[in-house]
Amino acid sequence: MKKVLIEGEDYYLSDRGFRVFTEKYLLDRGYCCMSGCKHCPYGFNKLVDQIRKKVKPRTMTFQEEILQGIPSQLPPSALYDATINHAPKRKEILTDEEKTLALRNALRYFEPQHHATLIPEFKEELEKYGRIYMYRFRPKYRMYARDINEYPGKSLQAKAIQMMIQNNLDYAVAQHPHELITYGGNGAVFSNWAQYLLTMKYLAEMTDEQTLVMYSGHPMGLFPSHKNAPRVVVTNGMMIPNYSKPDDWEKFNALGVTQYGQMTAGSYMYIGPQGIVHGTTITVLNGFRKIGKEPKGNLFVTSGLGGMSGAQPKAGTIAGCITVCAEVNPKITKIRHNQGWIHEVIEDLDQLVNRVRKAQERKEVVSIAYLGNVVDVWEKFDQENLHIDLGSDQTSLHNPWAGGYYPVGISFEESNKMMADQPELFKEKVQETLRRHAAAINKHTAKGTYFFDYGNAFLLEASRAGADVMNPTPTLGREFKYPSYVQDIMGPMCFDYGFGPFRWVCASNNPEDLQKTDDIACAVLEEMIKTSPEEIQQQMKDNIQWIRGAQENKLVVGSQARILYADAEGRMKIAKAFNDAINDGKIGPVVLGRDHHDVSGTDSPYRETSNIYDGSRFTADMAIHNVIGDSFRGATWVSIHNGGGVGWGEVINGGFGMLLDGTNEAEQRLKSMLFWDVNNGISRRSWARNEGAVFAIKRAMEAEPLLKVTLPNIVDDNLLK
Numbered sequence: 001m002k003k004v005l006i007e008g009e010d011y012y013l014s015d016r017g018f019r020v021f022t023e024k025y026l027l028d029r030g031y032c033c034m035s036g037c038k039h040c041p042y043g044f045n046k047l048v049d050q051i052r053k054k055v056k057p058r059t060m061t062f063q064e065e066i067l068q069g070i071p072s073q074l075p076p077s078a079l080y081d082a083t084i085n086h087a088p089k090r091k092e093i094l095t096d097e098e099k100t101l102a103l104r105n106a107l108r109y110f111e112p113q114h115h116a117t118l119i120p121e122f123k124e125e126l127e128k129y130g131r132i133y134m135y136r137f138r139p140k141y142r143m144y145a146r147d148i149n150e151y152p153g154k155s156l157q158a159k160a161i162q163m164m165i166q167n168n169l170d171y172a173v174a175q176h177p178h179e180l181i182t183y184g185g186n187g188a189v190f191s192n193w194a195q196y197l198l199t200m201k202y203l204a205e206m207t208d209e210q211t212l213v214m215y216s217g218h219p220m221g222l223f224p225s226h227k228n229a230p231r232v233v234v235t236n237g238m239m240i241p242n243y244s245k246p247d248d249w250e251k252f253n254a255l256g257v258t259q260y261g262q263m264t265a266g267s268y269m270y271i272g273p274q275g276i277v278h279g280t281t282i283t284v285l286n287g288f289r290k291i292g293k294e295p296k297g298n299l300f301v302t303s304g305l306g307g308m309s310g311a312q313p314k315a316g317t318i319a320g321c322i323t324v325c326a327e328v329n330p331k332i333t334k335i336r337h338n339q340g341w342i343h344e345v346i347e348d349l350d351q352l353v354n355r356v357r358k359a360q361e362r363k364e365v366v367s368i369a370y371l372g373n374v375v376d377v378w379e380k381f382d383q384e385n386l387h388i389d390l391g392s393d394q395t396s397l398h399n400p401w402a403g404g405y406y407p408v409g410i411s412f413e414e415s416n417k418m419m420a421d422q423p424e425l426f427k428e429k430v431q432e433t434l435r436r437h438a439a440a441i442n443k444h445t446a447k448g449t450y451f452f453d454y455g456n457a458f459l460l461e462a463s464r465a466g467a468d469v470m471n472p473t474p475t476l477g478r479e480f481k482y483p484s485y486v487q488d489i490m491g492p493m494c495f496d497y498g499f500g501p502f503r504w505v506c507a508s509n510n511p512e513d514l515q516k517t518d519d520i521a522c523a524v525l526e527e528m529i530k531t532s533p534e535e536i537q538q539q540m541k542d543n544i545q546w547i548r549g550a551q552e553n554k555l556v557v558g559s560q561a562r563i564l565y566a567d568a569e570g571r572m573k574i575a576k577a578f579n580d581a582i583n584d585g586k587i588g589p590v591v592l593g594r595d596h597h598d599v600s601g602t603d604s605p606y607r608e609t610s611n612i613y614d615g616s617r618f619t620a621d622m623a624i625h626n627v628i629g630d631s632f633r634g635a636t637w638v639s640i641h642n643g644g645g646v647g648w649g650e651v652i653n654g655g656f657g658m659l660l661d662g663t664n665e666a667e668q669r670l671k672s673m674l675f676w677d678v679n680n681g682i683s684r685r686s687w688a689r690n691e692g693a694v695f696a697i698k699r700a701m702e703a704e705p706l707l708k709v710t711l712p713n714i715v716d717d718n719l720l721k
């Protein structure tokens with residue numbers, strides 16, 4: 001909360017009418033601003049730029065800092081910390097006039113007396129990094145998900161959201177924590193630190209009669225609502241459709257008026273690498289099932305060891321195959337190796353070939369990182385006739401021109417320089433590489449490799465680069481030579497039946513609570529599988545096995561969170577069992593949520609909804625209905641985003657968070673909202689004539705008489721000839 005300054009106590013007026021702060025005020029403020037205040041208790045000497053007296057400043061408590069919001073006195077400017085992973089310099093896109101507008105926009109957050117100090121600093125940030133992050137305002141407290149009770153506030157729900165936001169910015173979790181990026185290179189929680197500070201303050205002040213409105217990272221403010229309304233409504237990157245090209249993001253994000261929320265970054269629902277490891281394990285397992293092979297001794301080749309893609313080698317190991325994953329960034333490769341997700345790092349292609357042959361002969365379960373460009377791997381394995389069973393790619397092709405995809409034959413450092421200094425040349429090199437990449441994959445698939453697009457816009461960008469990836473006999477929805485993993489694997493095997501990435505976070509942040517929730521969830525699924533129909537037995541089995549081994553896999557990074565795939569019935573039963581356990585005092589409150597990459601949350605024609613073949617792939621009604629429906633059925637917060645996964649303008653996705661506090665009201669909310677949240681998507685998939693979904697929605701209607709869904713009639717194809 002902004003402190004009201006008292007004349008005579010905090011300051012007095014000088015002869016010339018300037019405010020002079022008293023020593024008491026400066027001590028209470030808790031730090032030296034190094035500007036040489038007249039009554040500086042720290043003895044700061046402006047001439048030598050040093051603090052002489054050793055007065056221990058009174059540090060604010062964590063709660064006081066949150067309640068302070070944007071400090072009325074400027075904190076000392078922050079040094080650029082080169083030891084952590086930073087976002088790449090963004091492309092120079094603003095005109096001089098637009099740069100002035102970006103500055104004017106940024107200064108809106110601060111009192112006018114600070115503008116003269118902040119202008120040169122923000123100007124420098126814009127020049128150097130292409131964005132104004134307001135580094136000076138980065139909080140000094142440690143960023144991590146605390147016990148929910150440590151957060152200040154009048155609303156338990158709002159405290160839960162503070163916890164989830166801090167988890168998304170935890171250094172152990174976030175990809176570029178100082179730039180407020182959680183994953184995917186540009187998946188932002190906020191665009192600058194002023195937005196963070198203001199949002200946390202609003203959450204700490206609000207009651208259950210208010211709703212906080214978030215416009216792409218900017219907290220518009222608190223509006224009166226009611227206790228059954230969401231506490232927060234988030235939109236990210238919502239654009240007028242014609243302004244949704246990649247360069248529009250560059251421009252409007254640099255102006256500070258929108259942001260790329262990815263999926264769970266800007267919706268405060270990221271749970272570290274666990275979500276993606278689980279999803280990738282399910283994909284790799286089902287991928288091998290699809291080609292009728294055991295994972296053991298067989299080879300999976302892919303690339304990317306970043307925020308999400310880094311899960312691939314770990315998932316490959318859990319699934320039990322040989323994984324080769326190429327990565328151009330040495331820093332990231334080292335992180336994954338140290339983490340144990342990569343068993344070996346190889347920098348030489350001949351060595352790589354020999355090592356893989358040995359692993360194939362011995363049927364080893366091993367994950368190998370190739371430090372270099374993935375195109376070199378595909379080409380080399382072709383020359384050496386090394387058989388690849390499963391192939392994919394998870395470079396960040398949703399973001400091809402700003403560091404998501406590196407051209408072959410150019411060093412990592414040179415590429416980083418080129419993308420900022422010569423963006424047109426960089427684009428040419430990327431497209432050339434994509435053509436080579438696709439050509440090498442084509443050679444392998446001709447020899448029997450099964451290749452799938454892994455939701456990173458690989459086929460889309462390759463096609464735009466003129467690569468040979470188009471289906472020679474295209475049908476609606478099968479424009480490319482290769483399927484997306486949703487078309488062949490995730491869609492028909494999981495989403496159509498309502499199985500998707502349900503997750504929860506124990507708000508006590510106590511590992512013992514997580515263990516108890518794992519046990520509860522496992523018991524619920526084991527009970528359910530006894531009467532589950534044949535169609536969903538495999539999914540139930542995979543997830544029971546996952547939850548049994550969840551503690552052993554040690555995938556918790558950041559908050560005490562767990563993920564598994566469940567259908568509507570499973571999600572509701574697990575959530576109800578948690579709520580009962582909270583009511584019984586066995587565990588603390590629990591936050592429910594899910595990835596946006598789910599049955600109903602995301603309309604994305606080349607990914608989540610790529611197995612919709614009635615032509616409605618390019619509509620976004622489902623995701624919009626989902627978020628509206630969730631918001632009035634009891635979600636604690638909802639969010640809807642443009643971009644995420646496959647790129648700005650390519651997808652609309654949404655999600656929710658829901659706090660369970662053990663009350664009857666929470667039970668009502670979970671039943672009403674989770675049922676809708678899954679069955680909305682199944683009904684749409686069923687209307688698109690997807691067989692699994694028709695089965696699942698009929699089953700849901702039998703269980704819930706109030707559900708009445710329009711079912712499709714199937715026409716005899718012969719009549720249409």
Ligand SMILES: NC(=O)c1ccc[n+]([C@@H]2O[C@H](COP(=O)([O-])OP(=O)(O)OC[C@H]3O[C@@H](n4cnc5c(N)ncnc54)[C@H](O)[C@@H]3O)[C@@H](O)[C@H]2O)c1
Pocket residue numbers: 175183184185276279303304305306307308309310326327328329332372373374375394395396397398399403404405406407408454455456457597644645646
């Ligand atoms: N299928 C899914 O479920 C799913 C889930 C999340 C993300 N994604 C998508 O996957 C992609 C990757 O996400 P991320 O969070 O890991 O992004 P990221 O940017 O953190 O990682 C991508 C990595 O690829 C490396 N890379 C780029 N070009 C390369 C090349 N030619 N050769 C070798 N390495 C190269 C980069 O150095 C980077 O480390 C994104 O497009 C994302 O949207 C898919």
